[in-house]
Amino acid sequence: MQLSVSINTTKLTRDLQLWQKTVVPLAIAKALTFTVKKAIQPAITGDAGRVFDRPTRRTLDSTWIKAATPQNLEATLKIKDDAISLPNKHISWLGHHIAGGGRVSKRSETLLRQRGILASDEYIVPGAKARLDGHGNISRGQMQQILSRVDASFDALTRAPGRVSRVKGKAYGETYFYLRAPRGRLTRRGIYRRVVFGYGTAVEPVLIFVRSPKYRKRLHFFEIAEREFQKHYPLQLKYEIELASRKQAARHLI
Numbered sequence: 001m002q003l004s005v006s007i008n009t010t011k012l013t014r015d016l017q018l019w020q021k022t023v024v025p026l027a028i029a030k031a032l033t034f035t036v037k038k039a040i041q042p043a044i045t046g047d048a049g050r051v052f053d054r055p056t057r058r059t060l061d062s063t064w065i066k067a068a069t070p071q072n073l074e075a076t077l078k079i080k081d082d083a084i085s086l087p088n089k090h091i092s093w094l095g096h097h098i099a100g101g102g103r104v105s106k107r108s109e110t111l112l113r114q115r116g117i118l119a120s121d122e123y124i125v126p127g128a129k130a131r132l133d134g135h136g137n138i139s140r141g142q143m144q145q146i147l148s149r150v151d152a153s154f155d156a157l158t159r160a161p162g163r164v165s166r167v168k169g170k171a172y173g174e175t176y177f178y179l180r181a182p183r184g185r186l187t188r189r190g191i192y193r194r195v196v197f198g199y200g201t202a203v204e205p206v207l208i209f210v211r212s213p214k215y216r217k218r219l220h221f222f223e224i225a226e227r228e229f230q231k232h233y234p235l236q237l238k239y240e241i242e243l244a245s246r247k248q249a250a251r252h253l254i
Helices: 010-051 092-099 107-114 140-149 221-250
Strands: 063-066 076-079 122-126 157-159 163-167 170-179 190-197 200-211
Touching (some): 010 063, 010 221, 107 122, 140 200
Antiparallel strands (some): 122 200, 157 170, 170 190, 190 200
8 A cells, every 4th residue: 555645836936935035035124124223223322322421412313224125135324414434534523433533624614724714734622711502512603603703814813803792781892813823821822702891801712723633432333233233133033034924824825
């Protein structure tokens, strides 16, 4: 006596090919995007909140995500306004905190260089009398005031057009000037504010010129990404594959 069993593998082969071509890539894409969005990005934001003093919302929201697709199995986390490029290149405005070294120029520094006030290898830092915002940076209003009123001639000491204001009913004159070389008790190159009251004059440093600052690596962008990926992606991929299997089984495709 003999019993023979045979099956038609055509449908099974077709379903396995469909699984390989569509279901698996979709599961991988979902796992990659989920890992970047729910694990890597929050971890980097949390590290930025820890290492920076009073970080701005721009700093905390500095990244954006390009989701993976079944056709492109790559989920990307980028710094806003720029793509990530290493080595030896600035990574947008946060690059010096990620890779160390010098930082990119601020718009205000570029404008001051164009006016011949700031040297090509110099940068600005707030002076002792600068008005700072809640994040420790010079206030936007005062910076705009300085840029609009400082003179761009090449004199050693140049005054910007002044104004007359009133404080508690008393008039005073105010002007900004920049110092290209130490002069008297003003020993540092920079931009100063002169206020003339009815009873005297005050000169206050608002911007100081410094040589290219060097920053140490503070934001461990790539290290955090690698750690979170290794921790979360395998589990997420396993979940997505199992979920896809249950859905396909329910549809009687496999």
